[in-house]
Amino acid sequence: MAALGEFGLIAEVSAVLGPGPEGLEGPGGSEGPETRQDATGRKGPQILVGIGDDAAVLAAPDGRVVASTDFLLEGRHFRRDWSSAADVGVKAAARSLIDVAAMGAVPTGLLVALAAPGDLPVSWARDLTRGLAAECARAGASVIGGDTARGPSILLAVTVLGDLAGRAPVRRSGAAPGDLVAAAGPLGRAAAGLALLAAGLDEPASLLAAQRRPQPPYDAGPEAADLGATAMIDVSDGLLADLGHIAAASGVLIDLSAGRLVPDEVLLTAARAVAAARRHGRLGRTGRGSPSAPPDTPAQDALRWVLAGGEDHALAATFPPGTALPSRWEVIGEVREGHGTPGVTVDGRAWAGSAGWDHFSAGEAS
Amino acid sequence: MAALGEFGLIAEVSAVLGPGPEGLEGPGGSEGPETRQDATGRKGPQILVGIGDDAAVLAAPDGRVVASTDFLLEGRHFRRDWSSAADVGVKAAARSLIDVAAMGAVPTGLLVALAAPGDLPVSWARDLTRGLAAECARAGASVIGGDTARGPSILLAVTVLGDLAGRAPVRRSGAAPGDLVAAAGPLGRAAAGLALLAAGLDEPASLLAAQRRPQPPYDAGPEAADLGATAMIDVSDGLLADLGHIAAASGVLIDLSAGRLVPDEVLLTAARAVAAARRHGRLGRTGRGSPSAPPDTPAQDALRWVLAGGEDHALAATFPPGTALPSRWEVIGEVREGHGTPGVTVDGRAWAGSAGWDHFSAGEAS
Numbered sequence: 001m002a003a004l005g006e007f008g009l010i011a012e013v014s015a016v017l018g019p020g021p022e023g024l025e026g027p028g029g030s031e032g033p034e035t036r037q038d039a040t041g042r043k044g045p046q047i048l049v050g051i052g053d054d055a056a057v058l059a060a061p062d063g064r065v066v067a068s069t070d071f072l073l074e075g076r077h078f079r080r081d082w083s084s085a086a087d088v089g090v091k092a093a094a095r096s097l098i099d100v101a102a103m104g105a106v107p108t109g110l111l112v113a114l115a116a117p118g119d120l121p122v123s124w125a126r127d128l129t130r131g132l133a134a135e136c137a138r139a140g141a142s143v144i145g146g147d148t149a150r151g152p153s154i155l156l157a158v159t160v161l162g163d164l165a166g167r168a169p170v171r172r173s174g175a176a177p178g179d180l181v182a183a184a185g186p187l188g189r190a191a192a193g194l195a196l197l198a199a200g201l202d203e204p205a206s207l208l209a210a211q212r213r214p215q216p217p218y219d220a221g222p223e224a225a226d227l228g229a230t231a232m233i234d235v236s237d238g239l240l241a242d243l244g245h246i247a248a249a250s251g252v253l254i255d256l257s258a259g260r261l262v263p264d265e266v267l268l269t270a271a272r273a274v275a276a277a278r279r280h281g282r283l284g285r286t287g288r289g290s291p292s293a294p295p296d297t298p299a300q301d302a303l304r305w306v307l308a309g310g311e312d313h314a315l316a317a318t319f320p321p322g323t324a325l326p327s328r329w330e331v332i333g334e335v336r337e338g339h340g341t342p343g344v345t346v347d348g349r350a351w352a353g354s355a356g357w358d359h360f361s362a363g364e365a366s
Numbered sequence: 367m368a369a370l371g372e373f374g375l376i377a378e379v380s381a382v383l384g385p386g387p388e389g390l391e392g393p394g395g396s397e398g399p400e401t402r403q404d405a406t407g408r409k410g411p412q413i414l415v416g417i418g419d420d421a422a423v424l425a426a427p428d429g430r431v432v433a434s435t436d437f438l439l440e441g442r443h444f445r446r447d448w449s450s451a452a453d454v455g456v457k458a459a460a461r462s463l464i465d466v467a468a469m470g471a472v473p474t475g476l477l478v479a480l481a482a483p484g485d486l487p488v489s490w491a492r493d494l495t496r497g498l499a500a501e502c503a504r505a506g507a508s509v510i511g512g513d514t515a516r517g518p519s520i521l522l523a524v525t526v527l528g529d530l531a532g533r534a535p536v537r538r539s540g541a542a543p544g545d546l547v548a549a550a551g552p553l554g555r556a557a558a559g560l561a562l563l564a565a566g567l568d569e570p571a572s573l574l575a576a577q578r579r580p581q582p583p584y585d586a587g588p589e590a591a592d593l594g595a596t597a598m599i600d601v602s603d604g605l606l607a608d609l610g611h612i613a614a615a616s617g618v619l620i621d622l623s624a625g626r627l628v629p630d631e632v633l634l635t636a637a638r639a640v641a642a643a644r645r646h647g648r649l650g651r652t653g654r655g656s657p658s659a660p661p662d663t664p665a666q667d668a669l670r671w672v673l674a675g676g677e678d679h680a681l682a683a684t685f686p687p688g689t690a691l692p693s694r695w696e697v698i699g700e701v702r703e704g705h706g707t708p709g710v711t712v713d714g715r716a717w718a719g720s721a722g723w724d725h726f727s728a729g730e731a732s
Contacts, residue, residue: 048430049535052615054468054599055434055528057535060426064414068421069477069525071515102420111435113479113523147523149437157479157513157523159435162421169415169423233420249418 047109047144056144058109058161066162066169068099074154077311082197085124087212089131092156095236097139098216098313100162102234104170104225107141107218109161115151139218167225170317175231175250179318181333182325184220186210187239188263188302191309192270195301199277207270216313220328224317227325232317238308240344240351243316243333247343250318254344256307256333261346263302271298271305296353304353307346413475413510422510424475424527432528432535434465440520443677448563451490453578455497458522461602463505464582464679466528468600470536470591473507473584475527481517498524505584533591536683541597541616545684547699548691550586552576553605554629554668557675558636561667565643570632582679586694590683593691598683604674606710606717609682613709616684620710622673622699627712629668637664637671662719670719673712 046059072092074080083091097107112132116125129143136142141160193211202208216234224232231246239256247254263271275298296304318335319325342350412425438458440446449457463473478498482491495509502508507526559577568574582600590598597612605622613620629637641664662670684701685691708716 049469049537053535053537053539054465055432055471055526057430057432057469057530060429060431063426063429064423065426065431065527066421066423067475067477067525067527068511069479069513069523071479071481071513073481073515073517076515099420103415103423105421109433111433111525113435113437113525115437115439115521145434147435147437149439149442151439151521152518155481155517155521157435159433159477159479159525160421161431161433161527164423169419171415171419173419 047142051143051145056109056111058144060108060161060163062164062166064164066100066103066105066164067159068096069157069159070096070099072156072158080154083212084131085127086131086134088154088156089128089133090135090213091131092128092158093132093135093139094214094216094313095311096158096160097135097141097218098221098234098236098315100160101139101216101218101221102170102232102315103162103164104167104222104229104232105162105164106222107136107139107160107162109141109144110136111159111161112143112146113148113157113159114146115149115155117152117154118150120154135213138215165222167222170221170225170229170232172231172233172246172249175246175252175254175318175335176320177252177335177337178321179230179335180321180323180325180331181243181254181256181316181318181335182329182331183235183239183314183316184224184328184330185217185235185314186215186312187235187261187314188267188305188307188309188312190214190311190313191305192267192302194309194311195274195305196270199274201273201277203273204266204270206266210312214311214313217315217328220315223326224315224319224329227319227323227329229317229319232315235310235312235314235316237310239316240307240342240346241310244343246316246318247339250335251339252343253336253338253340254318254333255336255348256344256346258347260330260332261303261306263299263306267302267305268298271301274298274301300353307351308353413508417509417511422475422477424510426474426527426529428530428532430530432466432469432471432530433525434462435523435525436462436465438522438524446520449578450497451493452497452500454520454522455494455499456501456579457497458494458524459498459501459505460580460582460679461677462524462526463501463507463584464587464600464602464681466526467505467582467584467587468536468598468681469528469530470533470588470595470598471528471530472588473502473505473526473528475507475510476502477525477527478509478512479514479523479525480512481515481521483518483520484516486520504581531588533588536587536591536595536598538597538599538612538615541612541618541620541684541701542686543618543701543703544687545596545701546687546689546691546697547609547620547622547682547684547701548695548697549601549605549680549682550590550694550696551583551601551680552581552678553601553627553680554633554671554673554675554678556580556677557671558633558668560677561640561671562636565640567636567639567643569639570636572632573636576678580677580679583681583694586681589692590681590685590695593685593689593695595683595685598681601676601678601680601682603676605682606673606708607676610709612682612684613705616701617705618709619702619704619706620684620699621702621714622710622712624713626696626698627669627672629665629672633668633671634664637667640664640667666719673717674719
């Protein structure tokens with residue numbers, strides 16, 4: 001990458017993204033001020049000016065733009081020995097794109113700031129870009145810009161833009177007592193995959209894939225807004241932690257039903273495999289918990305993944321009582337009066353386990 | 367910062383930014399879906415949802431949004447022993463905000479991703495935020511969101527959003543033979559300030575300030591668009607390098623007039639002071655050039671700052687022949703037929719000096 005330089009990398013990235021629905025105009029594009037008209041008829045997000053100018057120009061037909069920025073850091077959110085470059089691209093894009101969906105908006109554009117060591121192979125950056133572009137396409141968005149720099153490890157700061165298409169934004173602060181609490185998308189699978197990777201295991205493969213390439217349910221966000229969701233968030237830090245943000249912002253208590261959050265057989269299989277690896281001393285240094293504490297049982301591990309595992313980027317939302325929800329929205333609890341600590345309970349009680357996300361190597365971050 | 371944690375830092379940042387024209391709703395805001403109406407009557411940029419939710423929502427009245435992302439890295443773009451935290455905030459904001467102005471748009475919102483060591487004082491982060499907010503206010507924009515993470519050194523990835531207010535975006539690709547080339551804003555002053563800092567000098571103070579707190583002419587961008595600018599760019603890498611981007615994208619040659627780019631007395635004073643410091647061996651390790659090459663004369667140094675010095679973030683634009691330009695736009699050259707290398711000449715000849723930006727410590731970046 002050092003030899004290629006910043007301008008070379010931009011050209012590489014533009015070449016990978018290519019023309020088409022999610023395409024970009026190259027640095028040498030000469031459409032001039034008429035691009036708006038030229039682009040208006042395109043399918044997909046309307047990129048009026050793409051990569052290669054001082055800034056990109058993207059259609060914002062609603063008259064409002066939704067925007068969010070998230071880091072994805074090597075060693076914290078991914079490891080190069082556990083994830084391919086394309087995996088990292090998918091994860092970086094997914095992590096940001098879902099933030100816009102969690103407001104009830106449709107993702108439209110992504111800006112990617114990439115810092116990387118000078119010896120990063122160009123092929124790695126190219127595959128990263130392919131992953132970013134692929135996940136953008138799945139969400140209906142496009143990579144529209146970015147920046148590159150050298151750094152000691154790989155770091156991405158990804159900004160997503162989105163369009164509300166006339167909807168009111170769904171905030172964290174609108175939950176009211178009596179509302180249903182529901183979730184769309186997987187819970188606990190990315191955390192299970194992380195535990196499997198840390199234990200050196202490669203089955204069940206679907207859970208490893210969930211950790212490497214989360215597949216958030218983007219269209220469930222605007223769907224929830226249309227259904228009248230009163231509050232919404234994406235599950236990035238763990239279900240209890242993220243619903244805790246809704247509880248705090250709304251001044252309510254959220255009570256989950258343990259019976260609605262029973263880990264399925266795939267998670268239990270993974271938990272048993274991790275427990276067996278632990279008995280055989282195969283747990284890597286990223287295993288969780290204090291070495292002196294007794295290990296959780298497999299059932300406890302699996303439940304912890306569901307309640308406290310991050311990175312699935314499922315959506316959690318509250319809906320007025322009686323809302324008829326499509327099947328992918330599973331009711332998991334109810335909003336109650338009151339506020340305080342804990343803001344989220346399970347069957348009326350504080351959950352005894354840890355509520356936060358197991359970072360890859362939180363103790364080692366510098 | 368480690369003790370405070372991410373959520374604590376977000377709260378700190380929100381507190382610094384406070385309410386008001388550039389204000390933000392706190393994490394506990396409960397304006398709900400009615401925020402759009404509530405905010406419509408505000409002065410300044412319309413923040414419909416601010417920091418503390420999954421994403422921010424910003425008015426985009428034009429129906430298009432302009433967006434760009436830029437890194438600002440410790441050791442490369444600033445040093446903590448040379449710049450205060452507020453200086454760094456101003457510089458990070460300025461560097462991004464001007465990219466939107468260079469498209470002919472008005473900056474509206476900023477998203478700031480900040481990675482920093484765990485031992486960064488909270489006061490430093492707070493002052494950084496004050497600097498960001500102050501420069502945003504100068505440009506008419508607001509900080510609307512961000513992310514924080516731990517990293518080995520300070521890194522900012524700043525995304526700016528802007529509104530075209532009905533204008534066609536001014537690209538790099540529209541320059542045509544016969545067009546005037548003009549610049550608005552200072553040239554060479556930030557580079558002179560960097561040379562002074564490297565030499566351990568603190569006069570002329572205006573040049574040190576230009577390096578620490580660049581003051582780009584934001585409103586000159588939309589002004590140029592209204593005047594019919596055919597191409598525009600901000601001078602971040604150096605006048606020759608950045609006009610080279612316009613020449614390449616437009617398929618033209620740009621010829622500058624040396625007589626229009628004569629360094630003023632302040633720059634010459636600085637160059638003489640740097641030369642004297644060099645003779646007395648006071649040049650720090652960030653001094654430029656090969657140690658074995660004969661040093662440039664003060665006049666050569668000053669001219670190099672004007673032609674190749676980056677970070678002033680002046681605007682350079684091309685205009686149709688005969689355009690009547692306001693006084694802050696100084697004509698510095700002309701667009702000619704042809705394309706190739708060099709894309710930019712001075713009085714018809716390639717410039718013999720280096721055309722790129724002197725990084726702080728380019729040889730040491732890892």
